[in-house]
Every structure is written in structure tokens, then in C-alpha cells.
Amino acid sequence: MPTTNDIRAAFLDYFAANGHQIVPSSSLVPRNDPTLLFTNAGMVQFKNVFTGQETRPYSRATTAQKVVRAGGKHNDLDNVGYTARHHTFFEMMGNFSFGDYFKAEAIEFAWTLITRDFGLKPERLLATVYAEDEEAAGLWRKITGLSDDRIIRIATADNFWRMGDTGPCGPCSEIFYDHGPDVPGGPPGSPDEDGDRFVEIWNLVFMQFFEDPPGVRAPLPRPSIDTGMGLERFAAILQGKRDNYDTDTMRALILASADATGQDPDGPFRASHRVVADHLRSTSFLIADGVLPSKDGRGYVLRRIMRRAMRHLHMMGTKETVFHKLVPTLVRQMGAAYPELVQAEGLIRETMRGEEERFKAMLERGLALLEDETGRLGDGQPLPGDVAFKLYDTFGFPLDLTQDALRGTSHAVDVEGFDRAMQMQRARARAAWAGSGDTATETVWFEARDTFGATEFLGYTTEQTEAEIQAIVHDGRPVTEAGAGAQVELLLNQTPFYGESGGQVGDTGLITAPGLRIAVTDTQKRLGDLLVHSGTIIEGTAQVGQAVVAGVDHERRGAIRAHHSATHLLHEALRRQLGPHVTQKGSLNAPDRLRFDISQPRPLTPEEIAAVEAEVNARIRENSPVTTRPMSQDEAINLGAMALFGEKYGDEVRVVFMGAPEPGRAAWSIELCGGTHVNRTGDIGLFRITSESGVSAGVRRIEAVTGRTAEQAAVAADQRLQQIAAMLRVSAAEAPERLAAILEERRVMERQISDLQRKLAGGGEGGVAAEQVNGVGLIARNVGDLPARELKPLADSLRQQIGSGVVVLVSTAEDKASVVAAVTSDLTDRLDAVQMVRAASAAMGGKGGGGRRDMAQAGGPDAARADAALEAVRGLLAAPTAA
Incomplete structure (x- = not known):
């Protein structure tokens, strides 16, 4: 019986042998589609290839793509654990043709692979085609020998694929597997199609039209192929199972959950084990791809997934944190195919452990409130919306977690009442904010925050991404569009641009689209989590709802990262050299320098400055990894983390670790910081202190430079020394001694002159x-x-x-x-x-x-x-x- 890993490898090897380039899975955070919360299909990373905006050095490709469907219109979260085939995370196998082969080859490739290589019996298979696609129906008959009654014509949009309202589109063909007459259900297109007898295993999309405007189609000059096969579903068939959760990979994770909880994997908590197994995968892969739990956006969806799994672990009686202990089993199962799991294992476990500790702390109180409130309800009476909102607002229960907790009872949630309570809270927050004295312009951003939520910041892992313009502000007023020459402020749904905070200056760069070019000159944080891009429209017209590419100035960002990272090392070096009284009083991390103000009662001696500089450079030469972990503020402080000036910390913090571990200490430098940093300390380059001065009583200021700027400063200093040596007519090495002699001669002459003046005066x-x-x-x-x-x-x-x-x-x-x-x-x-x-x-x-x-x-x-x-x-x- 083939394992899931065997099936994945065989699929990719088959298409590689047929001229396809094996392309690694893209990130679960899509960089080229601002409309998607997560990568939800194998074709996402090839979207711009299909539309002609991008070219690749190959015309055939095959992938095993990581996919998450747990938010937006592709949201399977509520069904996970209770059905045979729903997942929040799964793998989509696919083969792609970019204007190379078309329907005949795609059908032949698929049929040969599943019948010859994987050994499925042809009599167990049937195909669907779009009702108008006679070409595909004829090819299925010719290539596979399927009879007409096993080539089912589907007239609905289920068998016609579209990328969007406009763009590439085309008919589909699906391959179904028949589990046999002893399983309830009918064939696709029949009234009983939702049964379990006929299972879709592969969808072939024939991309042959371009639709623009909607309803008007023209043939594509280079028709293409996009296919998708759910690996878990296919593995279940090849392993003789009717349930995805009975496959080898999922079963291994379920057994790990059973072992950790002491509960029978097939007993009363069977659904809970399945929830844990599925959510373990989505949680781990999302964290490995840079998503961390938060209150908004992708981080919020991740938190919902994590907390749903943790609640099921709690239901099974776990008292300690358990979720993170399951990660090694997942890494053993999938780490060879996805090395990012291996690389991020420590981060994944630490993130899970911290989140579960916080969740357990509030879970008992929230569930007690829920139990108390439901005890007052009559049979079938819904839970009041204000109670559900209190669970959300006070105890961190997302609405769907409360709904999941009530599953199996006679009580639903008054969702409308919940929404009313949410709106009332927003109104109160708005009224409180309106009296804070902010300008009228900020009102615009408050309304935007209310409408769109927080901006998704992707800049920790990328410097370029596609995005959508959500709001444009010109002359302090919101507008729907703005033309060339206009000074504007833009709000995007997601961005790699860092908004100025914590001493780090805002990013600059370009926002572009076909015919549009906007020079971003600054990025600022508004209302805590809106990232607002200020700039000038150089070319074209910017419009609300427009898809754009947001790209950070790479060289400038790199210099800022180096200076910000060096600030962490400088802080620790100063504390070790001068004493624990040194704390940060202010900072600036710019592309050309860093400025660091510290509590220090006296000037630093030249020897102390030299020692601090040498210590920082020693840490840079170590070239140790720079890692970031989310955790509670208390945990971070217990680890010895220092808080950086200017940051506002909530319950969760980002902790940056730099330098090699020491006895009793996880790293040489441990700081709470939300900024962007280098990947390794060696990326900082050279560190050089340029000045030390007083700012106010008890506060000293250190200015320094790194990398290329430090090299330039060193070269400039050497040139000045050479000039001085030339004027003194000695070598650079002899210049200090010669200058000291000249100064002594001057002092002697001044004394002689003074004596002579006294004599003359007398x-x-x-x-x-x-x-x-x-x-x-x-x-x-x-x-x-x-x-x-x-x-x-x-x-x-x-x-x-x-x-x-x-x-x-x-x-x-x-x-x-x-x-x-x-x-x-x-x-x-x-x-x-x-x-x-x-x-x-x-x-x-x-x-x-x-x-x-x-x-x-x-x-x-x-x-x-x-x-x-x-x-x-x-x-x-x-x-x-x-x-």
C-alpha cells in the first residue's frame, strides 16, 4: 500500500518524466493575488503566467501545493472533524501547461497516471464535462474508452472555471471514483450527488477563453491547462479507505493526539482527534510561512484554528499544554517534502505553547460563563448576542468558537445580537476617540479602520506583494481616484511597507499597476494598525479597488534593517560594559545611521566606546541566526528580554533573539521589538560609533553607522588621517607622535610669549x-x-x-x-x-x-x-x- 509520501513523489516524478518542471510549493500567504487570504489552489502562484504578466523559463510545470481554506469564501473550518473529507489544510497536486499542450494531452496524462501507474480500475472511474464542451466529451471517449453514460455533461458553473469576473476562463472536466453500490450516493449531477459513493479526485481546467467584459468571451491565443488533485482524497482511495482521516499521515497525527491526551482515537472523542490532527497541519504550515496569531487578518484566522484545536484538547481532559508536543510527529511525516517545517520547528512549537497557555488561562472563565448562561436558557432558546460578544470581547472567544462549543446542544447563537453589540462597541470607541484632539484627517482613517480592519503587514517575510487599494486620501479628503501629480495617502489591504514606529523610519518604494506608478515617500502607522502610504502619483490614475504591486526600496530597507539590528546589539553591549542601569531613552533607525539615547550619568571614555564597538563587531562576526518568536510579555521578561523605547506592547509581543546562546540565556541579546531585522548578525556588516554626546542631565546619545555607511566612514577617516600626515610630512603611523610634539612646542612658545608680554607691560x-x-x-x-x-x-x-x-x-x-x-x-x-x-x-x-x-x-x-x-x-x- 503506497504511503502519502510515496503518492506525492510518484505524481511529481511522473510529470517530470513527461517534460514538466517540478516547482516547489509557494507560500500559504499569496504574494500575487491581493483578493486571497490564503493560497487556496495550485494555480495561484502561476496566476500572472496565465494572464501573460509574467514569463517562466518552462512551459510545463507540476507542483504539490500547500493549501489552506479557513477564511473568506473558501472556509471549511466548521465542517472539519465531522466529515470524511473537509480540511483546513490539504495538498493540491497539479500539472500545468502555459500555452504548450491542451485538452487531449491533459486527459491522456491524467488517465495514464491513475490507471497505469496508480492502478485504479477504469470501470471505477467516470468523467464530467461542461455541457457545451463536445470536444472534451469526444476526447474522453477516444482516449479512455469511457462509454457515453460515464461521461456526464454538467450544465452549471460547477464545470466552468473563471479566474474572476474578467480574465482567463474555460470549461472543466472532473474525474470521479466510484466506491461501489454499497455506499449511499448518486453520480455527479444527480439529486444524490452529495453522498459518499462518487468522490471527485481530479479536476482538469481547460483555459481557452478570455472574458472581458463579463459574458463576452474571446479565444485565448495560447490555451492552457490547470489541474488539481487533492492528495488526501486520492491517498484514501489508493489506501483502500473511504475517509481521508484514515490515511497514513492523518492517522499518525490522530494517534499522536490520542497518546498525548490518553483518549481512545476511535472512541467518544473521535471528532476531536480529527480536529486536532487537521488543525495541527494548518497551524504549523501557516507559522512556517510567517503568519503569527494576532487580532486581525491572517493572524486572526490562525488564532481561530489554534484555539479550536486547543478547545478540543481541553474537552479531552488535558491540563497541561499539549498542542506543541505534537509537532515532531508532523515533522517526521511531512518534513522531507516540506523542509520549511524542519527549519521552523522551534518557532512553531514556541508559538503554539505560548498561545495555548494564554488560551487555557481564559478558557476556564469563558466556559464557566457560557455554561452559566446556557443554564438559564430554555430548550432551543438561542444564546443572547451580548453574551456571545462578552465572550469575544472579554475572554477572546471568536464567534465561531462559541458556536462550536454549543454544537450538539439545542442552542444556537443570536448572531444578529452579536453584530449589534459589536457595532455598539465600535460606536463607543469612536466617540471616545473623537474627543482625543486628533485632526479631522484622522477621522478618515478611523472610518477606514472601521470599514476594512487592520492592514495586513507582510514585510517580515517579503519586500514585494500584490495588493488592493482600499482608500485614497487627497488634500485630507477621501476620493475614489486621483491622477498624475497628486499628493496622496493610500491604504492597501496588505503591504510589505513598514510604518514608522519604535524608532524605525517608514519604508519608501513604489506602488505600480499597468499604466500606474506611485512613488511612496513615507509610510506611517495610523490608529495603531493601519499602514498609510504617502507619496506622489508619477504616472496614471489610482482608483479605489485597483489591484497594484507594492514594492519596498530594497537597498534602503536593507540598510534600515542593519541599523535596527545593530541597535539591539549596541544596547546589550552597553549594559554589559557600563552596567544594568543603562536603559534606552530614545532611538532612530534610518538608512544612513542609528541614534541611540541611553540613561547614563557621565560621558563614556574612549576606552569604553572602543570596548562597546569591539563587542558589537564580535557578535556580528559570529554570524548567528536572528530569530523572532511570539510570546506573552511576561514570558519575554522572564527570558530577560528588554523592551525597546517607543513600542506599545499588548498581551502578545515579538521577541527578537540575536547572538549565540549562553548558559542560562537563550541568546546574547533578547529584545521586545516589532521592527524588521536582518536574517543573520553577519548581514549587519561593520559597526562603527561616530559620536557620543550629552542630550540632557543623565542621558547620553550614541550615533553609529553600519555596513556600507560604516565602510565609507572608515575610508573618510583614513583619508583625513592621510591628509594630516601629508601636512606634517610624516607617515600616517607617525602622525600622532608628530602632532603631539608640535602641540607641546606651541605650549612652550605660548608661555614664552606670555612672559615677554608681562615684561613689556611692566x-x-x-x-x-x-x-x-x-x-x-x-x-x-x-x-x-x-x-x-x-x-x-x-x-x-x-x-x-x-x-x-x-x-x-x-x-x-x-x-x-x-x-x-x-x-x-x-x-x-x-x-x-x-x-x-x-x-x-x-x-x-x-x-x-x-x-x-x-x-x-x-x-x-x-x-x-x-x-x-x-x-x-x-x-x-x-x-x-x-x-
Whole structure:
């Protein structure tokens, strides 16, 4: 009996042998279809190839595609666990022709594979065709020998495939397997077609028309083929089972659930084990593809899936966290075919464990409330909507989880009442927000948030994705379209653009569509989770509802990632070098630099700066992986995580791990952070601190650069050193010593000059020469460029030498006039030094001055009037009152 892995490999090998390129499964998060929540078919990754927007180096392809159907119109969540063939996650096998072969070859490939290679008996098979597709019916007869009664014509849209309202389309042919007359059900197209006897195993889409406008079809110049076979359903047939959950892979997961819970896999909790097995797959693959549980979008759907599985585990009596313990079984079953499971196993387990711990904490309270409320209801009476809303708003129960908990009882949920309660809460939130003082423009975004929900951010895993324009704001008002030259703000349903927060600047880049080009100059977060793109329409007209491609400036984003990641390493290095008192007080992570403010009472010494820089570069050279895990804030703090400035944290946080693990510590640096980061520390490149300065009391600022910018800074510094060395006429290595010698020579010369100026001011070698003014000895000198700081010591020295009298000195150094007056102690009873400097200052255009009666100092703006200042003092002494 072939295993599921054998079947997958045989399918791909068969088509590879027939000239098909084996293409790996694309991500469950579609990058080229903004209308899809998750990848829901094998053709999604080839959509642009079919429409002609993209070319590939091959014209035939085959895939085993991961598929999730748990949201939007493709939502099988409620049925999972209770039917034989519903899944949230499954694998879609397919073969594709891009204008190469068409109907005849597609039918022959399929028929040969399932009858010859897989050994299905032709008499167990039948085919459907679109009622108008006589060509396909004739080919089925010719190639397979099927009789007309086993080629069933279907007149409905079930057998006519469309990519959308417009675009490629064409008729389908489905292959069905007949389990036999002992199984209830009728053939496709009959009143009993929903029974289990006839099971669809393969759908062949003949893409031969282009529809535009709706209802008007033209033949495609290069008709194509798109097929899809559900692996689980096909494996059940080949393994002799009628239930997908009895296949080897699903059974292994069910047995793992039974072992973890201690409950019989086929006993009363049979449906619960099936829910757990299915949801284990969708949860693990979604996390491996970058989706994490959250309150909106894809993360919200993931959380619903996880919590549904966890509630069934709780129903089976588990007291501890169990869900994450099942991941190794899944990795053993599917890791060889999907290596991303192996690579992300740690992240998957940690995410599951944290989510289950949070869920268990609120589950008991929520279920107690639910039990209490249902106990008050009469038979068949619905659960009031406000109660269901309280479970959602207070305990985190999504509506469908409450509905699932009531399954098997006589009670439904008053969904209309739930919706009314939701609207009332939004109205209250809006009223509270309206009084917060925000601008009228923000009203637009509040309405958008109310209408569309949060923007789905894909920038952790990609820099380009398709999206849909949800809103356009021009001149502060919402508009339906805007043309070239307009400055606009755009809201997309999903985006790779990071909105400025936590110190990281917003992304720039391009938003494009055929005939449309918008230069995005900034991205901002509005109302917490709306990502608003600001920019200019360079070409074309942007319209609400338009499909676009959003692409981030790759080089700029890479530089920002490097600086943001280096900030984490810098933070840890500073704490280790300076002490645990260091905490972040602010940051900027830009493409050309990082700025990091810290609590630190004193400047860093050059030795400390060098040590921090060396430590960061050592971590960069380790080139260790940079990993991110979601967890509760308490868990993160218990791990030793540091919170980064500017971030607002809820119950769930993103924790970034950098550097090799240490004893008792999961990584060298552990930070709470929602920004974008490098994949490995080595991607940062070189780290270089460019400055350290004070910002305010107790806060120091460090500025640094990384990567190419750091290299440029190092080159520029080396060039400056070479220039200095050339001017000093020595080598770069000798420059510091030579410069130190020159500075010492300068200090010696300055001392000599100062000594000479003192001697000149004091009368030269012959001693002090004083003039007599009104019987008072006076030394009045313009000492020229003698520094002002030298005036008082020189005046005091001259006062001692004169014995009795007055000394007045004026300096004109650096074109600034300073005057000092000194009076010997025997004359202070009738002469005032303060009065003298004020008179001198007034003569030089100044005013004021101060000091004591025996020594005072003043200044003046006009250094050219230094001699006039001395004359003013002479005039003051010559006055009769001075005698």
C-alpha cells in the first residue's frame, strides 16, 4: 500500500518524466493575488503566467501545493472533524501547461497516471464535462474508452472555471471514483450527488477563453491547462479507505493526539482527534510561512484554528499544554517534502505553547460563563448576542468558537445580537476617540479602520506583494481616484511597507499597476494598525479597488534593517560594559545611521566606546541566526528580554533573539521589538560609533553607522588621517607622535610669549615706570593681545611693585576689549577700582563692570578705543575730587 509520501513523489516524478518542471510549493500567504487570504489552489502562484504578466523559463510545470481554506469564501473550518473529507489544510497536486499542450494531452496524462501507474480500475472511474464542451466529451471517449453514460455533461458553473469576473476562463472536466453500490450516493449531477459513493479526485481546467467584459468571451491565443488533485482524497482511495482521516499521515497525527491526551482515537472523542490532527497541519504550515496569531487578518484566522484545536484538547481532559508536543510527529511525516517545517520547528512549537497557555488561562472563565448562561436558557432558546460578544470581547472567544462549543446542544447563537453589540462597541470607541484632539484627517482613517480592519503587514517575510487599494486620501479628503501629480495617502489591504514606529523610519518604494506608478515617500502607522502610504502619483490614475504591486526600496530597507539590528546589539553591549542601569531613552533607525539615547550619568571614555564597538563587531562576526518568536510579555521578561523605547506592547509581543546562546540565556541579546531585522548578525556588516554626546542631565546619545555607511566612514577617516600626515610630512603611523610634539612646542612658545608680554607691560627690563596724575602713581598700559585671563595676575603683580598707586590694563585679544583696575590698599579709602573700570568701559562703548574697591574688571565692544579707555581713567584721577 503506497504511503502519502510515496503518492506525492510518484505524481511529481511522473510529470517530470513527461517534460514538466517540478516547482516547489509557494507560500500559504499569496504574494500575487491581493483578493486571497490564503493560497487556496495550485494555480495561484502561476496566476500572472496565465494572464501573460509574467514569463517562466518552462512551459510545463507540476507542483504539490500547500493549501489552506479557513477564511473568506473558501472556509471549511466548521465542517472539519465531522466529515470524511473537509480540511483546513490539504495538498493540491497539479500539472500545468502555459500555452504548450491542451485538452487531449491533459486527459491522456491524467488517465495514464491513475490507471497505469496508480492502478485504479477504469470501470471505477467516470468523467464530467461542461455541457457545451463536445470536444472534451469526444476526447474522453477516444482516449479512455469511457462509454457515453460515464461521461456526464454538467450544465452549471460547477464545470466552468473563471479566474474572476474578467480574465482567463474555460470549461472543466472532473474525474470521479466510484466506491461501489454499497455506499449511499448518486453520480455527479444527480439529486444524490452529495453522498459518499462518487468522490471527485481530479479536476482538469481547460483555459481557452478570455472574458472581458463579463459574458463576452474571446479565444485565448495560447490555451492552457490547470489541474488539481487533492492528495488526501486520492491517498484514501489508493489506501483502500473511504475517509481521508484514515490515511497514513492523518492517522499518525490522530494517534499522536490520542497518546498525548490518553483518549481512545476511535472512541467518544473521535471528532476531536480529527480536529486536532487537521488543525495541527494548518497551524504549523501557516507559522512556517510567517503568519503569527494576532487580532486581525491572517493572524486572526490562525488564532481561530489554534484555539479550536486547543478547545478540543481541553474537552479531552488535558491540563497541561499539549498542542506543541505534537509537532515532531508532523515533522517526521511531512518534513522531507516540506523542509520549511524542519527549519521552523522551534518557532512553531514556541508559538503554539505560548498561545495555548494564554488560551487555557481564559478558557476556564469563558466556559464557566457560557455554561452559566446556557443554564438559564430554555430548550432551543438561542444564546443572547451580548453574551456571545462578552465572550469575544472579554475572554477572546471568536464567534465561531462559541458556536462550536454549543454544537450538539439545542442552542444556537443570536448572531444578529452579536453584530449589534459589536457595532455598539465600535460606536463607543469612536466617540471616545473623537474627543482625543486628533485632526479631522484622522477621522478618515478611523472610518477606514472601521470599514476594512487592520492592514495586513507582510514585510517580515517579503519586500514585494500584490495588493488592493482600499482608500485614497487627497488634500485630507477621501476620493475614489486621483491622477498624475497628486499628493496622496493610500491604504492597501496588505503591504510589505513598514510604518514608522519604535524608532524605525517608514519604508519608501513604489506602488505600480499597468499604466500606474506611485512613488511612496513615507509610510506611517495610523490608529495603531493601519499602514498609510504617502507619496506622489508619477504616472496614471489610482482608483479605489485597483489591484497594484507594492514594492519596498530594497537597498534602503536593507540598510534600515542593519541599523535596527545593530541597535539591539549596541544596547546589550552597553549594559554589559557600563552596567544594568543603562536603559534606552530614545532611538532612530534610518538608512544612513542609528541614534541611540541611553540613561547614563557621565560621558563614556574612549576606552569604553572602543570596548562597546569591539563587542558589537564580535557578535556580528559570529554570524548567528536572528530569530523572532511570539510570546506573552511576561514570558519575554522572564527570558530577560528588554523592551525597546517607543513600542506599545499588548498581551502578545515579538521577541527578537540575536547572538549565540549562553548558559542560562537563550541568546546574547533578547529584545521586545516589532521592527524588521536582518536574517543573520553577519548581514549587519561593520559597526562603527561616530559620536557620543550629552542630550540632557543623565542621558547620553550614541550615533553609529553600519555596513556600507560604516565602510565609507572608515575610508573618510583614513583619508583625513592621510591628509594630516601629508601636512606634517610624516607617515600616517607617525602622525600622532608628530602632532603631539608640535602641540607641546606651541605650549612652550605660548608661555614664552606670555612672559615677554608681562615684561613689556611692566616696563621691560628696567623695572616698573609709573606716571603721576594728581599726586597718584599710575601704570596705564594697552597690553595688546595678552589674553584677558592674564590681566588680573599681571595687575596684581604690578600693584605690588608700585608700592602705592593705581594699575589699569586694557587687553584687545581676539578683538575683544577687557579692562582691569587695581588700587593699592593705602588708597582704597578715596579711590574705587569699580568706578575706574566703568569709566573705561564707557569709553569703549560698554557699560557696567564689577569687583571690589581694590580690584575690578569690565569690558567693551570697541577694542579700537583701548587708549581712550586709559585716558578716561586718567581724567577720573585728575579730577579735583580724586585728590
